[in-house]
Structures are given as structure tokens and as C-alpha cells.
Amino acid sequence: MAGRPKSYDDAQVLSQAMRTFWKQGYEATSYSDLEKSTGLGRQSLYGAFGDKKCLFVAALKHYGQNVTQLSLEILNQDGSPISNVGRWLRRLVERAARLKIGCLLTNTAIEAGTHDADVQQVVQQELACVEQALQRTLRRAVACGELSPQTNVSEVATYFFGVAQGLMVMGRMGQSRIRLTRFANVALATLQPAAN
Amino acid sequence: MAGRPKSYDDAQVLSQAMRTFWKQGYEATSYSDLEKSTGLGRQSLYGAFGDKKCLFVAALKHYGQNVTQLSLEILNQDGSPISNVGRWLRRLVERAARLKIGCLLTNTAIEAGTHDADVQQVVQQELACVEQALQRTLRRAVACGELSPQTNVSEVATYFFGVAQGLMVMGRMGQSRIRLTRFANVALATLQPAAN
DNA sequence: ACTATTATTGAACCGTCATTCCGTAATCGC
DNA sequence: GCGATTACGGAATGACGGTTCAATAATAGT
Numbered sequence: 001m002a003g004r005p006k007s008y009d010d011a012q013v014l015s016q017a018m019r020t021f022w023k024q025g026y027e028a029t030s031y032s033d034l035e036k037s038t039g040l041g042r043q044s045l046y047g048a049f050g051d052k053k054c055l056f057v058a059a060l061k062h063y064g065q066n067v068t069q070l071s072l073e074i075l076n077q078d079g080s081p082i083s084n085v086g087r088w089l090r091r092l093v094e095r096a097a098r099l100k101i102g103c104l105l106t107n108t109a110i111e112a113g114t115h116d117a118d119v120q121q122v123v124q125q126e127l128a129c130v131e132q133a134l135q136r137t138l139r140r141a142v143a144c145g146e147l148s149p150q151t152n153v154s155e156v157a158t159y160f161f162g163v164a165q166g167l168m169v170m171g172r173m174g175q176s177r178i179r180l181t182r183f184a185n186v187a188l189a190t191l192q193p194a195a196n
Numbered sequence: 197m198a199g200r201p202k203s204y205d206d207a208q209v210l211s212q213a214m215r216t217f218w219k220q221g222y223e224a225t226s227y228s229d230l231e232k233s234t235g236l237g238r239q240s241l242y243g244a245f246g247d248k249k250c251l252f253v254a255a256l257k258h259y260g261q262n263v264t265q266l267s268l269e270i271l272n273q274d275g276s277p278i279s280n281v282g283r284w285l286r287r288l289v290e291r292a293a294r295l296k297i298g299c300l301l302t303n304t305a306i307e308a309g310t311h312d313a314d315v316q317q318v319v320q321q322e323l324a325c326v327e328q329a330l331q332r333t334l335r336r337a338v339a340c341g342e343l344s345p346q347t348n349v350s351e352v353a354t355y356f357f358g359v360a361q362g363l364m365v366m367g368r369m370g371q372s373r374i375r376l377t378r379f380a381n382v383a384l385a386t387l388q389p390a391a392n
Numbered sequence: 393a394c395t396a397t398t399a400t401t402g403a404a405c406c407g408t409c410a411t412t413c414c415g416t417a418a419t420c421g422c
Numbered sequence: 423g424c425g426a427t428t429a430c431g432g433a434a435t436g437a438c439g440g441t442t443c444a445a446t447a448a449t450a451g452t
Contacts, residue, residue, distance in 0.1 A: 003398020004448040025307055027223040031440065041401055042441085048399095052440065100310055109369045110306045111221055114296055124369065158375050159382035166362030173305045173320065179354050186355035190386060199428020200418040227410065237431055238411085244429095248410065 010048065013038045015066075017045075018059040022104040025111050026056055057122055063104045064126040075133040081141035082191050085134070085160065089188060092164055093180045096171025103168040131161045147191065156190075163187045206244065209234045211262070213241075214255040218300040221307050222252055253318055259300045260322040271329040277337035278387050281330070281356065285384060288360055289376045292367025299364040327357045343387065352386070359383045 020037040021029050031042045031052070038045065049055040074088045096102065105123050112119045134157040141147040163183075170180055216233040217225050227238045227248070234241065245251040270284045292298065301319050308315045331353040337343040359379075366376055 002450055003396080004400075006399065007448095023309065024311070025223070025309070027221070028307075028311075030438080032438090041399095043402090044400060046441075102306060102309075106365055107306050110298060110303050110365060111224075113219065113221070113298075113368055114370055115220070115224075120369070155378045155382060158378050162362035162366055162379040162383075163358065164362070165365040166358035166360070169302055169306060169361040169365060170358055172309055173316070174310055182351045182354050183358040186351060186386065187358075190382065198420050199426080200420090200430075202429070203418095226408080228408090237429095239430060239432090242411075 006048075008038075008040060008044075011062075013040060013045075013048070014058060014062045017055060018062050018104065021056060021059050022063070022107070023101050025107060027111065053119070057119060060104065060108065060119070060122050060126070064129075067103075068105070068126055068130060071130050072133045075130075075137045080146060081137045081144065082146045084137055085141075085191065086188055089160070089163070089167075089184045090181075092167055093177070093184045096167055097177035097180050100171060100174050102172030103164075106165055106168040107172065127161070130164070131157050134160055141191075159190070160187070202240075202244075204234075204236060204240075207258075209236060209241075209244070210255060210258045213251060214258050214300065217252060217255050218259070218303070219297050221303060223307065249315075253315060256300065256304065256315070256318050256322070260325070263299075264301070264322055264326060267326050268329045271326075271333045276342060277333045277340065278342045280333055281337075281387065282384055285356070285359070285363075285380045286377075288363055289373070289380045292363055293373035293376050296367060296370050298368030299360075302361055302364040303368065323357070326360070327353050330356055337387075355386070356383070 016038045017034055020033055024033065031045070034040075034045060034055070035042055040048075045055060049058050070091070071088060074091060075084050077084050077087075101107075105126055108119060109123045109127075112123070114120070135153055138147065138151070138153045138156055142149060142151055142153060167180060167183060170183065212234045213230055216229055220229065227241070230236075230241060230251070231238055236244075241251060245254050266287075267284055270287060271280050273280050273283075297303075301322055304315060305319045305323075308319070310316070331349055334343065334347070334349045334352055338345060338347055338349060363376060363379060366379065
């Protein structure tokens with residue numbers, strides 16, 4: 001038997017909470033902030049998501065399934081694998097330059113540091129998905145001759161993983177789209193020599 | 197006329213405060229933490245450095261003049277400029293892998309975000325010094341023929357700036373020395389083609 | 393209509409935060 | 423030694439943090 005129905009949409013609330021954590025960070029976000037951004041009272045927040053940390057990891061996973069998912073889709077597209085990587089990086093640049101708040105996973109990795117193991121594990125897991133997709137894409141590139149057969153795929157995937165992290169930091173610093181674009185261009189040039 | 201003498205060394209206290217902020221972040225560091233790590237009472241901390249934010253920017257500048265300074269020295273060494281860049285990056289890898297707490301400037305850039313303009317400006321300024329040193333080193337490399345004359349120096353400097361940020365993020369994530377080394381190696385390979 | 397169940401609201405709770413007040417201790421010039 | 427000055431230690435202070443309690447509102451089943 002069901003009681004009083006919820007007056008909100010879980011996904012929308014989670015999306016707003018995510019955005020607030022994203023902009024302000026975990027520690028700097030209070031329940032008053034969350035009340036304002038979601039429009040819910042805190043008892044509703046507690047009832048639906050548990051305490052602050054639970055709500056945060058829910059927001060983290062929401063981020064993974066909405067924002068990070070787009071990266072995977074781009075990387076997994078059919079067609080030229082290295083142009084997929086290019087589109088992926090350029091999209092990252094575009095978003096980073098526009099939003100100026102970096103990536104929630106990157107920000108969390110830094111804020112949680114070595115302290116909060118639970119949170120850190122969620123972050124690692126989400127980011128690992130991206131790197132694995134990157135690996136598959138690079139492997140396809142080798143298979144279809146876009147990259148040299150001697151390419152160390154996992155090494156290059158790790159490389160682009162790091163490049164993406166650097167991009168997000170620069171984005172959060174509020175650096176110009178031009179600088180981000182330059183960074184991405186030089187990074188992408190790493191893949192070109194083998195294509196000649 | 198002088199009163200009671202200080203019972204501590206300013207630089208040492210600042211060094212300990214810096215390390216605490218570095219490990220825990222600004223928001224997550226309380227005065228109780230600072231008392232423990234520095235050994236001073238909070239009245240002494242207030243008397244010597246002002247409020248929390250002032251103490252923090254003092255710690256930031258201390259970081260710049262001690263930790264970041266080492267980067268500049270390596271980059272400015274005589275001899276082969278590109279091997280300077282190599283040594284610089286490998287040292288970053290070594291420290292990042294050993295300490296596992298990233299870079300105070302990077303961490304602060306992410307935590308302060310677009311919120312705290314004062315702090316953000318200090319960070320930008322400290323980091324800009326490194327990028328400028330990088331530019332000078334690369335220019336020397338072009339001058340002595342280690343890099344192609346067509347090299348876009350400022351672009352490549354921005355690139356290594358971003359790479360360093362990515363390295364620091366990965367270090368704070370606690371990723372293995374091997375992964376950091378791989379990242380740095382691929383990044384450094386960008387400079388090699390012109391050397392052949 | 394009545395009860396059981398769930399959502400919502402607002403206020404209370406207790407701890408901790410940054411900051412400051414006050415009394416004491418240690419050094420100076422004299 | 424004495425007063426002026428500065429450093430120190432501990433306890434207050436007021437605000438705000440996350441969390442929970444008590445009361446009310448809204449539905450479903452019977």
C-alpha cells in the first residue's frame with residue numbers, strides 16, 4: 001500500500017544536486033544549498049537519498065550515466081576510430097570552455113584525495129570505463145591501419161586519460177577556449193605521425 | 197622595544213601548514229588540524245598570519261617559493277633544453293607517485309573554482325611562472341636546433357602545462373608510478389620527432 | 393470513512409567551525 | 423627591578439554544519 005506520492009522527479013532532483021556539487025565541491029555544499037537548488041526540503045532529501053555522502057555518490061553515478069556516457073558513445077561510433085578520438089577531445093574542450101567548472105569526477109578525485117576510499121573507488125570506476133573505451137577505439141584504429149601496429153595501445157590510452165584530466169583542470173581554472181584547443185591539438189598530433 | 201620572542205620559526209610553521217592544506221584541502225582543514233600539525237596555539241597563528249584565508253595564501257606562496265621553484269631551476273639549467281624538460285617531467289612523476297597528494301596549486305585551482313577570485317589569482321600567477329620558464333626553455337631548444345624552427349613554442353608550452361596538470365591529478369588519485377611514467381613518456385615523445 | 397503508509401514541513405538538536413576575549417608569560421629599554 | 427610591548431594558552435562566543443524529531447498532509451487498501 002502506497003502513501004503520499006512524491007511531488008518531484010528523482011532524476012531531476014539528482015541532476016540539480018549533481019550540478020551544485022559540481023560547481024561548489026562536496027565540502028562547500030551545505031544542505032541549505034541543496035534545498036535551494038533542488039527545491040526540496042531536507043527531510044525529503046534524507047528520505048529519498050540518505051545522508052550527504054549517499055546523496056553525493058548518487059549524484060556521482062548520475063554524472064557517470066549522463067555526462068560520461070556521452071564520451072563512450074562518441075568513442076564507440078562506427079567509422080574512423082582516430083577521428084572519434086578527435087571528436088571526443090574536441091567535445092571535452094568545448095564543454096570545459098563553456099561550463100568552466102571542470103569535471104565532477106576529476107574535481108572529486110582531488111577533493112576526496114586519499115581520504116575517502118568509498119568515493120574514490122566510485123570515481124576510479126567511472127573513469128576506468130572511459131579509458132577502456134579509449135583502449136577499444138585505439139585497438140580498432142590499429143586494426144584498420146590508422147595507427148601503426150607497433151602502437152602501445154594501453155600506453156596511449158593512459159596518455160589520453162591524463163590529457164583529459166589536464167584539460168578539465170584548465171577548464172576549471174577558467175582558461176580560454178583557445179588555450180584548451182591548443183592543448184588538445186598538440187595532444188592529438190601524437191596520433192598523426194603514424195597515419196602519414 | 198621588543199616584547200616576548202616567538203618560540204617558533206615562521207618558515208617551519210608555514211611549511212607544516214602548507215603540508216596540511218596540501219593533504220586535506222582548504223575547507224577540510226580546521227584550526228584544530230593546524231594546531232596539531234604546526235604545534236602552535238591558534239592565537240599565535242592568528243597573530244602571525246591573520247585569519248584562515250590569509251594563512252592559506254601565505255602557505256600557497258610558500259609552496260610557490262619552495263616546491264615550484266625547483267621546477268624553474270631544472271628548466272633553467274644549462275645544457276640540452278629538451279633534456280631539461282625531460283628531467284622536469286620525470287621529477288614531477290617521481291614526486292607525484294611518491295607523495296600521492298598532487299600539487300597544492302592544482303588542488304587549490306579546483307577547490308576554489310570560480311568562487312574565490314583572490315586565491316585563484318595567486319594560483320594562476322604561480323603556475324604562469326612555470327609556463328613562462330617552459331617557454332624560455334623551448335625557445336632555447338629551437339635556438340640550438342634541438343627543436344624544429346617551425347615549432348609553435350607557446351603552444352607546446354601550454355601543452356606541457358596541461359600535461360603537468362593531468363599528471364598531478366593522476367598522482368592525487370593514487371595511480372601507480374608506472375601509469376604516470378607512461379603518460380610522461382608519451383607526452384615527451386612529442387618533442388622527439390623533430391630531433392631525428 | 394478509517395487505518396496504514398509515505399511525503400512534506402518546520403523546528404530542534406548537538407557538534408564543530410572560525411574568530412575573539414582575557415589572563416599570563418617572557419622579553420625589551422631604562 | 424619596572425613598565426611597555428609582544429607572544430602564548432585556554433576558554434568563551436556566535437554562527438552554521440549535518441542530522442533527527444514531531445506534526446501535518448496526501449494517497450491506497452479495506
